[in-house]
Amino acid sequence: MSLNPTLPPSGVDWTQGFSQFTPGERGARRALRQFLREGLDDYANGRDRPDLDVTSRLSPHLRFGEISPHRILLELDKAVAANPRLSAPAAKFRSELAWRDFSYTLLRQQPRLHTTNFRNDFESFPWRSDPAALRAWRLGETGYDLVDAGMKELWATGYMHNRVRMVAASFLIKHLLIDWREGERWFWDCLLDADSANNPASWQWVAGCGADAAPYFRIFNPIAQAAKFDPQGVYRARWLGGELDSYVRADKAGTPNADLRRRPIVDHAFARQRALDAYHNRETHEPD
Incomplete structure (x- = not known):
């Protein structure tokens, strides 16, 4: 029995937003050429700016083996040879490929990286069970506009x-104290570039339980992050549209808003201190 490739999807076609990626080797080569031509020059400075389009968008192609890191490095070297001014941003991009390899090294050491803390001292961490907060995070309804814009971009x-x-x-791990594995599973289900090494390694890095992880006290302030990396609100407006005006803005106390859905589901200062207390008071276990 053969499948008909022209058979249209039934119901609503929820894949329309995926069209930014062209599957296959040809699409991967095209994405690489476009990045080297239009994105590499500002990569080192602009890669943290979601309002700018300077990332390579190669991760889904790498994930499915449509292009190899060796091919990317070869073309990167050619670009630098032709234009030495690209040396610094190229070095930064190489480091991101190296981080991907590091994640695979971790996976070799811990084949259950998606379910097992790399650091044993996190085994007794007091994660909270909060289905309502988890659902709000998944739907992009936390009341923090950068978080919500990202979750809506992911879904679309x-x-x-x-x-x-x-x-x-x-935000999920430290503001809500929800187990990082819940987030890892959601990203695994939703991301086109969900990778068996990168996905859990990155979640463990943020949680502080991974190898060479971010310190537990590094708790992103989503309001400050939005102001720094999306200063004009371009990215947030793209994914929140008219909803953006109903979000509580960036003063410390917050401003009461008639639209209760847009009030933050947790206060940043309270959540930060709660997370610090939880990490500080966790029981420690010596590594096996």
């Missing part, structure tokens, strides 16, 4: 800008 396109991934992951 199967992709999320890397800086926003870190902020959204930090």
Whole structure:
């Protein structure tokens, strides 16, 4: 029995937002050429800006083996040879490929990286069970506009800008104290570039339980992150549209808003201190 490739999807076609990626080797080569031509020059400075389009968008192609890191490095070297001014941003991009390899090294050491803390001292961490908060995070209804914009981008396109991934992951883990594995599973289900090494390694890095992880006290302030990396609100407006005006703005106390859905589901200062207390008071275990 053969499948008919022209058979249209039934119901609503939820894949329309995925069209930014062209599957296959040809699409991967095209994405690489476009990045080297239009994105590499500003990569070192602009890669953390979700409002700018300077990332390579190669991660889904790498994930499915449509292009190899060796091919990318070869073309990167050619670009630098032709234009030495690209040396610094190229070095930064190489480091991101190296981080991907590092994640695979971790996976070799811990084949259950998606379920097992790399550091044993996190085994007794007091994660909270909060289905309502988890659902709000998944739907992009936390009341923090950068987090919510990222979660809506993820649902619509199967992709999320890397800086926003870190902020959204930090929010789930540290503001809500929800187990990082819940977030890892959601990203695994939604991301086109969900990778068996990168995905859990990155979540563990944010949680502080991974190898060479971010310190537990590094708790992203989603309001400050939005102001720094999306200063004009371009990215947030793209994914929140008219909803953006109903979000509580960036004063410390917050401003009461008639639209209760847009009030933050947790106060930043309270959540930060709660997370610090939880990390400080966790029981420690010596590594096996």
